[in-house]
Amino acid sequence: MAGKMDSLEVEDYVVRMRRHFHANPELSFKEFRTAGRIEEELKSFGLEPKRTGETGVVADISGSSGGKTVAVRADIDALPVKEENDLDFASGTEGVMHACGHDSHIAMALGAAKILAGKRDEFRGTVRMLFQAAEESPPGGAVELIRGGALKGVDYVIGQHSISRYPAGTAAINYGPMMANADQFTIKIKGIGGHGSAPQEAVDALAIACQYVVQAQTIISRRIPPFKSAVVTFGTMNSGYRYNIIAPYAELTGTVRTFDEETRETVRHELERMLEGISKSTGCEYEFEYAKGYPALINNNDIALVIEDVAKEVLGEGSILHPEPDMGGEDFAYYVKEVPGAFYFLGVRNDEKGITSPQHSPTYDVDESAMKYGTEILVRTSLKLLSS
Numbered sequence: 374m375a376g377k378m379d380s381l382e383v384e385d386y387v388v389r390m391r392r393h394f395h396a397n398p399e400l401s402f403k404e405f406r407t408a409g410r411i412e413e414e415l416k417s418f419g420l421e422p423k424r425t426g427e428t429g430v431v432a433d434i435s436g437s438s439g440g441k442t443v444a445v446r447a448d449i450d451a452l453p454v455k456e457e458n459d460l461d462f463a464s465g466t467e468g469v470m471h472a473c474g475h476d477s478h479i480a481m482a483l484g485a486a487k488i489l490a491g492k493r494d495e496f497r498g499t500v501r502m503l504f505q506a507a508e509e510s511p512p513g514g515a516v517e518l519i520r521g522g523a524l525k526g527v528d529y530v531i532g533q534h535s536i537s538r539y540p541a542g543t544a545a546i547n548y549g550p551m552m553a554n555a556d557q558f559t560i561k562i563k564g565i566g567g568h569g570s571a572p573q574e575a576v577d578a579l580a581i582a583c584q585y586v587v588q589a590q591t592i593i594s595r596r597i598p599p600f601k602s603a604v605v606t607f608g609t610m611n612s613g614y615r616y617n618i619i620a621p622y623a624e625l626t627g628t629v630r631t632f633d634e635e636t637r638e639t640v641r642h643e644l645e646r647m648l649e650g651i652s653k654s655t656g657c658e659y660e661f662e663y664a665k666g667y668p669a670l671i672n673n674n675d676i677a678l679v680i681e682d683v684a685k686e687v688l689g690e691g692s693i694l695h696p697e698p699d700m701g702g703e704d705f706a707y708y709v710k711e712v713p714g715a716f717y718f719l720g721v722r723n724d725e726k727g728i729t730s731p732q733h734s735p736t737y738d739v740d741e742s743a744m745k746y747g748t749e750i751l752v753r754t755s756l757k758l759l760s761s
């Protein structure tokens with residue numbers, strides 16, 4: 374590990390903050406107490422935080438005048454999940470939980486702000502801390518922050534996500550595509566109900582829906598070039614009244630994940646075309662709604678390289694992973710559409726401590742010993758980009 378880790382001096386603080394936010398989770402766009410506490414902390418470092426929207430918080434940490442501006446983004450919202458962890462600082466709000474690690478993102482960003490605020494006479498330029506609402510809930514809080522001017526004058530933007538897939542002491546980053554276009558669709562099928570004993574008089578919406586769900590997977594295998602990535606997942610199917618009634622309606626919802634616009638459009642088009650075909654062959658009617666969600670997160674390669682170099686300094690050679698791109702969605706994508714930036718995953722898994730549950734699960738947890746690395750990487754990457 375090169376040089377002393379400033380983050381060790383704020384490690385206790387970062388852990389304390391993470392536990393505070395973990396115990397007090399709030400849902401997307403409702404992060405009122407969370408934003409209030411973030412402002413309070415930032416003020417205690419001598420900063421002047423400003424609200425953007427109802428629960429976004431932005432604060433500049435300015436070194437000597439002139440120079441560049443680097444934005445550091447942390448998302449702050451929790452999920453509608455009932456926590457099953459047996460922790461002293463488990464969620465105190467029934468049915469709401471920091472099950473995606475955003476509590477740790479807030480804590481590490483506050484730790485980084487604390488360190489940087491104490492170094493203002495050592496750097497030129499500005500580090501802008503972006504505490505963003507509602508990552509979990511499209512259209513998401515990034516759009517609101519950007520509309521409020523959070524990226525005005527910003528040269529580069531960085532962000533991180535705690536991920537339990539990778540062990541504490543590692544980081545993962547991709548060059549180019551990092552996370553996917555995350556779209557959703559709703560399909561309504563209208564048949565004709567009838568008696569379970571007389572299918573000839575009915576148009577069975579449930580049977581049509583089943584046929585469609587199976588057939589839709591051939592879009593991936595038969596319509597998308599083998600070297601392109603795409604996922605079609607049906608998440609829900611609702612249909613039917615009783616065992617001896619032919620269902621007149623069926624509703625399907627699902628998600629489509631892709632990395633490029635052409636593939637995205639192909640999947641959307643084929644989903645609808647297939648539905649039209651089934652409608653013609655069965656006589657059902659349909660409605661097809663397709664909503665584009667967060668765009669794909671495409672890292673800027675120069676910024677990704679800076680993060681990787683810093684992460685190697687902090688974690689050691691051999692601790693940096695380059696996995697396949699993740700099919701999850703992430704509204705950090707909007708920032709990197711505006712200014713050069715990159716996003717990386719901080720490993721927070723620890724098999725020995727039993728910290729292995731996936732993101733969004735009721736037993737999700739973060740190995741807190743990894744947070745000093747995340748804090749350090751944010752600080753050093755910011756300073757490195759300012760001096761570039």
Ligand SMILES: [Zn+2]
Pocket residue numbers: 473509732733
């Ligand atoms: Zn999440």
Ligand SMILES: [Zn+2]
Pocket residue numbers: 473474475508534
């Ligand atoms: Zn998340």
